[in-house]
Amino acid sequence: MDYSQFLAMKQEIGVLVVFLLVFLYDTFMPRKGQAVLPLVATVLFACFTAFCFVTPWPDSIDAFAGMYASSTVIVAIKNILNVGVLIVLIQSIKWANSETTAIRRGEFYELLLVTLFGMYLMISARHFLLFVIGLETASLPLAAMVAFDKHRHESREAAIKYILTAIFSSAIFMMGLSFVYGLTGSLYFTNIAMAIAAGGTVSSLLVLALAFVISGIGFKLSLVPFHLWTADVYQGAPTSVTSYLSVISKGAAAFAFMVILTQVFGAVYSQAWEWMLYALIILTITVGNLFAIRQKNLKRFLAFSSVSQAGYIMLGIMADNAVGAAALMFYILVYIFSNLAAFGVVQAVENASGKVDMDSYKGLYKTNPRLSFAMMLAMFSLAGIPPFAGFFSKFFIFTSAISQGSIAIYVLVLIALINTIVSLYYYLLVVKAMFISDDDCVIPTFRSAGSERLGLWITVAGIVGLGIVSCFYNYLLDITSII
């Protein structure tokens, strides 16, 4: 065996190294040094992120007999996720050092890094075995993270719901895989794709298998109707975990979803999964929005908002071309920044006052103008208001979807667009609570921690800059169009 193949897995190995270092630090550092563990982990991860950016990005490599692949696009999406994780880490420093968490803070970082490793595998996998391993590595530790506040009932309940549904979904997913295997005789993406393409007509079993596979990944992406765990888990989990779950996990799954649908099942696009996805997108966006309207708890609210955002992300897959891929990646990037800004504010407020319900945000602008401002930008960006990045990502995702060209897609985009109005409504509700409400704010003026502020500054800069500065999107389109 050629061990140099491991060099293709620079990112994965990097994450493992960071994981090991954090683990060792956690295990062997005496109590006194533990306090800086979050900082150390964050700095280590920052170094790793920087390393990933500066090392040459490979054009296209296969490793382990084609089970693993890496390319510019894959490195790019991993880097995007890295940036997201870095922000999550920065934002969680204060929480990790808080009284109840301090004793277990190391575990948070270790579990998080492991799930990240799993996501990398999901992204890079070109064989379903590796993919399943990645998927499970990415989801199982998350259950532990969700249950992190083990003394809080919500956290426990969320973990139970998460783990049970996750196992169920992975069983269904693997059942689907077994059908695929039975039909095609291989678990390699390329082989399956060739077998399907050679098969000509689409068998019912393949469709069923496809539905099973879609549901498995749809679960991670929280597509309706596989999303029902989302709200409860987002609400119950510690906010840092929620923010991680909502952006990184979702981003990775979305990319992996695209890879599987286009590379494995690309041949049956128009026969099978186009329409499945069509229905899922409509359901996801609409149901997510309808639920979000009524939410009073901000974390739950953001959960439903992220459900509907997932629907928009799927539009990029509908396009089934390079423009779509670029739009999807860009959307993930922007979504990471927007959502993390929102969660950053929620977290800062929660850390300072313990409040997460929207009613306590009333009049926040009077007490904490900067936080409210950041929150507002996040909401505008999520709603797709220019000149913030969310507008660009939405516009590009719609443009890319329409590039597919059928009338049906126009209808789909129209439905999505009408849904943006509903989503604008509930995003504005938050803005209204903070800016317009005349009530006196129950949250006193406070000064958020430096780490929180740093995180917010980064995300706000991203919200403002990512769209207007065109190089990000241009670069993404550049690299996706190569494949």
Added chain:
Amino acid sequence: MFSNILIYFVVIPVVMLGALALCRGMKAIRAVAVTGSLALLGLSIWVLCDYLEMRAAGNNAPMLFTGSWSWFAPLNINLAVGVDGISIAMLILSSVILLTGSFASWKINPLPKEFFLWLVLLSTGVFGFFISIDLFTMFMFYEVALIPMYLLIGVWGSGNKNYSAMKLTLMLMGGSAFLMLGLIGIYYHSAPEGTPLTWNILEIAQNSSIDMGWQYFLFPMTFVGFGVLGAMFPFHTWSPDGHASAPTAVSMLHAGVLMKLGGYGCFRVAIYLMPEAAAELAWIFLILTGISVVYGAFSACVQTDLKYINAYSSVSHCGLVLFAILMLNTTAMTGAVMQMLSHGLMTALFFALIGMIYGRTHTRDITKMGGLMQIMPYLAVCYVIAGMASLGLPGLSGFVAEMTIFVGSFEHADMFHRVFTIVACCSIVITAVYILRVVGKLLFGPVYDEHHRTLTDAEWWERTSTIALIVCVAAIGCFPNFFVDLIKFTFSPDIFAVLGMK
């Protein structure tokens, strides 16, 4: 990039935003607002002069001062700017109203800084929209202009402001949802086989190769999309509530400028790019806008809230703009632009005055006021002038615009157009009814509330604001040919021919 003068229409507001963010104290804020808007006004006049000079020198390009800088190159999105007479007219209108709006909100309270920040952000969108000739940037600026409305109404508004602000924002965004779909559709269907796709309006118009089947789909999308902002029946209901709740300067800018985005967009995108579909489908929208014109006027007759009256009047007048655009001939379209200018100025004047009156009497209900002419003669006289402009008194702007529209509309000899033209003409009578009703109840007659006797007349900043607007209204009314010449070039037959219009 910065050698193009048009860019500064966006740069100046952005600089203003920065300056406002750093400002401390009311004086500094006012200084920034007034200096900035004066600079914008100066700039637009400069552009106007240059434009006229270039046209006089025989420059026959459809757009002048064009510039295009690649932005999202893979998607062919450029930051493309260019202006013709219509855009320049709109730019001047916007800067005048921004300036007067700044004066009108001299004592805005609370949070003056935030107020001006949003106001300037809004105007960034407006200016950006008018200078853009790239569909993407146009749309972007369009939305930039819409969203600050929410906070401006929500925070500084009055009455049922939450509801109104939300309704306004959602309805306008609803319009822009259709619009976005239309624009993306145009992008994909406008380039002939083998040429790169483009967002550039001029190129699309020159290619003129949008398939007819697609036009049938895209024209209504874009027209309705912009039409919502142009208060087209039945999508106008955001307007009464929105205007009623908005603070003075916001009403001014919104009715004065923002609603013009609708009309301008309908022309610049829907009709300019898809003239064939426009010709085919105009009748549907003519019916709708025809209804708008009369319906708005009739509704205005029974309102008792000053702002509602004016909002419905705006529905009527803006309906006339769209109505005229749909007539698809030079004269009517010229009239439409004149009407945009005219309505923009006079309705801004109206809203400024209503705001000033409301600031004193704390009511906008005409049944609870009366005889203000005796108490605040200056404001009352201005109100009468605004009213006269609105009902189309010669010498003020409304007359010129309406007559141009009617003459243009009458060029269609078929029964359908005739009937609707005459219906639209009827609005001048109804307008007179509701304007005089207000004037009679509000300004004339005995003083209704004795407490009002202690109220004061206009302050100097209020005078500045109103006088500037009145001068503009009168200028258009007295020297219309200057503006017509400015506008007309765009509609001149050879340009129409280039664009494939009849």
Added chain:
Amino acid sequence: MSITLPLLILVIPLFMFLLLGLAGNKMSPRLSGILGCLGMGTTMVLAYIVSFTYFFSGNPDFVDAEAHTRLQWVVFNVDWLSFTDSLVIRLGFLLDPIAALLLVVITTISFMVHLYSMGYMRDHHGVWEKGFQRFYAFLSLFSFSMLGLVVATNIFQMYIFWELVGASSYLLIGFYYPKPSAVLAAKKAFIVTRFADLGFLIGILALSYYTGTFNFMDLTSSQLVSGAYHVNLETAENIKNIFATSAAPTFMGASVLTWALVLIFMGGMGKSAMMPLHIWLPDAMEGPTPVSALIHAATMVVAGVYLVARLFPLYLMEEASLEIITVVGAITAFYAAMVACTQIDIKRVLAFSTISQIAFMMVSLGVARPEFHHGIGYMASMFHLFTHAMFKALLFLCAGALIHAIGSNDYTDMHGLRKHMPVTHITFLIGCLAIAGIIPFAGFFSKDEILTATMGHSTFWYIWMSAVAGLTAFYMFRLYYLIFWWKEHKVREGHHAPHDQPWTMTLPLVILAAISCVAGFVPMGNLVTWNGHEMFPEGASFITNLKALDWTVASISLAVAIIAIILATVMYRKENPLPAKMKQALPALWDWCYHRFYWDELYMFITKSIIFQRVCKPIAWFDRHIIDGTMDGFALVTNKLSYAIRGFQSGNTQTYVWWYLIGVLALGGITILCLL
């Protein structure tokens, strides 16, 4: 002729308006009054110079001496607003007989009113009326607009100034704005005329659409080819062709031209208070009396007549439209005269008298035909316009003097004033004689010409109009007697006896009375004819009118007038029960007349109960509840839906899995079904 003088005629009033309007409240009332009078005086002098130059200088620009024809002369004409290449609104100055005549009339009356107002607009203690400067500013604005109207070179310029006079009329009627009735009257006047203007506007649009021009000279050229104005033959031919071909299509049985002309006449009906659009004029008396004299008696209200006269050659092309004018005019004349017999408010009587007299002019135009005495009806109409302006202004100013002295509008508060106010008495009497048509006062001649023209056209209308003339004499003398005779006026304790007013007020009376005495001798037939052709090519002098009288008509009308006056004398000279008996004898008729045939009530019903209650309110309701309700409905439905589906998220993990399963199976199942 140089451009300066005509231009100044327009510019001075406009300047005075701006000056007094903007800086008025900075100056003293006296100063502003003097400035106003000076301005108007100068304008008057200029207008006289211009008119007299036009009529009498013999300048070849103005008159073709050989053909004995007056010419139309465009002094200047500048582009103001171009719609298309050919349809351009120009602002210009057209000098022709009727314009020149009206210049004289307007400036004269206006100056008189300016002067008169100096006295009228202050109370007995010499305190100036509040808003005195404003009053003068508006007067100047009105004068400017009216002058602009009469010198218009094209129909759209006319429309512009037409609107402006409407607005100044609005402002002046509503001058006493704290008074609700004044505000209502002003509003009514504006809206009614606005409604009429809608017709005018549509008429203009139709006309200009087919002919491609607004220009009076072009529009009228085709009929004037055979006449004497110098017209462009090519244009004339062109216009003629247009009407024969492209404008020939008919709509509801009438040609485009007929429609256009009738609609334009509708504008005239509004301004000139023809039935059924007359209802605003009596109410307009709420304005200060000088304003009534200027606007609602002498000048603005005759704009409709002027409009028809201006387009007379066009109307000739469609005789049906002239018939309509005749009928409308005749009915209005009779109606107004009937109503005038019963009114108590002296200004109302005069207002209805005005309506009636304007209707005379309309009838005169309606019956004018070139083949009958060179279109004598046209000349008579203009002649009557001129004389009527003088004596009606006189009557109104007298009424103003009375009202100023008594403090009331009703003759019941006056009675027997002849000794207290001799000057007013005499001048009023002159006015009455003039309007009654007693030789040699002005009204006699003009009315006689009208009756002659009517007789030439139709005997029926002749008899009808003669009857109206009789009624005129009757109600004027009824008024005269009731004011100056009837029972003796008793001066109440502590009150001064009413007396004549200061010279600023009496001087205009005297001047106008003098004019009323002699105006009838102006040889109008040589000055104003429909095609500029002089009626008396052999030359005219002050006795021409006398010589040219058709004595049959004249003697009949004189007889009718005298009988009517005698009747009035019998009934009203001294206090007696005769009028009361008359009233009891014909209660219904009296009632209808007194209530002006319930026109106002009808209009009130239509506007308030139908348009306001049945149109506006439902529309507003519809908008708020149906349209807006739909929009709110979307939001509501979304919200309800959001609630309805919340059970979906029950919190139970097993339900979640259920949905998951259903989702997967549905996804697969439906796709499989579709593929099958």
Added chain:
Amino acid sequence: MDISMIYYLVPTLVMFCCGIYGFITRKNMIAMLISIELMLNAVDINFVIFNRYLFPGQLEGMMFTLFAIAIAAAETALAIAIIINLFRAHKNIDVSDITKMKF
């Protein structure tokens, strides 16, 4: 002996469905976990059968099964840990009681 593939596939399908049924109807979480195991095992058998009958020349299915078993074990372990944590606080592992967060 010639046993057709179908004789294996039907039982696995039945197993899978039983698992689903059990997962949805059992209130006790441990029972639910057992049901899940049924499902996962059905999947494993499926892979093995397909490999053995359809593609006898390779080992992909077998390999996958090995990994799947390991994953199933990990899943169960984690689930049980969380259930125990819940049990400590609640003294009850009835899934229908864990519905505090909803709507």
